[in-house]
Amino acid sequence: EVQLVESGGGLVQPGGSLRLSCAVSGFTFSDHYMDWVRQAPGKGLEWVGRSRNRANIYSTEYAASVRGRFTISRDDSTNSLYLHMDSLKTEDTAVYYCTRINMGAYCIDYWGQGTLVTVSS
Amino acid sequence: DIQMTQSPSSLSASVGDRVTITCRANQGIGNSLAWFQQKPGKGPKSLIYAASSLQGGVPSKFSGSGSGTDFTLTISNLQPEDFAIYYCQQYKSYPLTFGGGTKVEIK
Numbered sequence: 001e002v003q004l005v006e007s008g009g010g011l012v013q014p015g016g017s018l019r020l021s022c023a024v025s026g027f028t029f030s031d032h033y034m035d036w037v038r039q040a041p042g043k044g045l046e047w048v049g050r051s052r053n054r055a056n057i058y059s060t061e062y063a064a065s066v067r068g069r070f071t072i073s074r075d076d077s078t079n080s081l082y083l084h085m086d087s088l089k090t091e092d093t094a095v096y097y098c099t100r101i102n103m104g105a106y107c108i109d110y111w112g113q114g115t116l117v118t119v120s121s
Numbered sequence: 122d123i124q125m126t127q128s129p130s131s132l133s134a135s136v137g138d139r140v141t142i143t144c145r146a147n148q149g150i151g152n153s154l155a156w157f158q159q160k161p162g163k164g165p166k167s168l169i170y171a172a173s174s175l176q177g178g179v180p181s182k183f184s185g186s187g188s189g190t191d192f193t194l195t196i197s198n199l200q201p202e203d204f205a206i207y208y209c210q211q212y213k214s215y216p217l218t219f220g221g222g223t224k225v226e227i228k
Contacts, residue, residue, distance in 0.1 A: 035217075045157075045165065045208055047217040063216045097164055105171050107155045107212045111164045 002026040002110045004098045009115030016088050020115055022081040022098030030054055030076040033101035035108060036083050038094035048096070051081060066092075088119045123148055123211050127220035133228040138199045142223045144192045144209035153213035156185055156194045159222075160205045168207075169194065196225070 008020040022034070033056075036048040049062040051072045060072050071084045081098055095114040102109040124147040134140050144154065152172040157165040167176045169185040172192055182197045196203055204227050209220040 044222045045159075045210070045219040047210075047219065050215075050217075061215050102170060105174070107153070107167075107170045108157070108210070109167050109170070109176055111157075111166065113164050 002100065004100060004110060004112035006096060006098050006112045006115035009096065009117045011118045011120065012088055013121050014088060014090055014119055016119070017084070017086045018088065018117060019085070020083040020096055020098075020117070022083075022112060024079045024081065024098075024100070027100070029074075029079040029081075032103055033106070034072075034074065034081045035099045035101060036072060036081075037097045037099055037108070037111075038092075039097070039114070040091070040094045043094075046094070048083070050101070085117070088117075090119050093117060093119045122216055123150060123214060123218050125209055125211055125218050125220040127207075127209060127223050129223060130221065131224040131226060133226045134199055135228045136199055136201065139195065139197045140199060140225060142194045142196075142207055142209075142225075144187075144194070144220050146190045146192075146211055149189045150211045150213035152188045153211055154185070154187065154192050155210045155212060156183075157208045157210065158203075158205045159208065165208065199225075201227070 003025045005023045012018050034051045052059045069087045073082045097114045098112040099108040100110040126145045128143045154172045156169040159165040173185045184195045206222045206224045
């Protein structure tokens with residue numbers, strides 16, 4: 001069974017940093033691209049960024065709203081995906097979801113349960 | 122960026138009804154379109170990819186169609202568990218973008 005479990009959310013002050021983790025199981029993590037998606041309270045879904053697999057040199061893509069502030073990394077040895085967030089703004093307050101990419105269609109097929117990040121003074 | 126527009130933003134329907142949600146892209150995306158369902162307080166669930174292919178385990182009451190710029194999600198025989206918010210997403214080009222969502226409520 002595919003499982004994606006996010007952790008690391010919490011309250012952080014504007015300008016601060018936070019690192020989210022996503023522990024995965026039930027599939028060969030190293031084969032898959034992975035995305036982060038977020039959802040501000042009461043709002044819709046926003047794509048944050050992508051981590052490609054080892055075969056694609058672990059390259060990344062980011063939304064313009066987070067580029068230069070957020071970094072996606074992964075550790076295939078521990079089946080973990082990370083989202084390091086710097087220079088946090090109040091508008092980064094959201095539930096952050098870890099998602100798996102279907103490597104046939106290159107779209108999301110599984111979602112985690114999400115972790116809440118609140119940026120507030 | 123490719124803009125995705127869903128309509129309606131909300132709809133009311135009765136158990137047993139058939140409903141259709143529309144998603145429009147402001148430029149052609151081929152069939153690179155996915156649909157997701159989100160229930161209150163839960164993470165989204167993947168329903169459809171490549172515009173019309175069901176994700177594993179998704180019942181056939183859900184169906185998708187379209188290509189290019191216009192897409193639809195149809196839900197047949199609405200049941201209480203289908204009342205949720207539905208989102209489309211294009212994955213043709215970066216940044217990947219979502220529609221604003223359609224809330225399906227009980228009439």
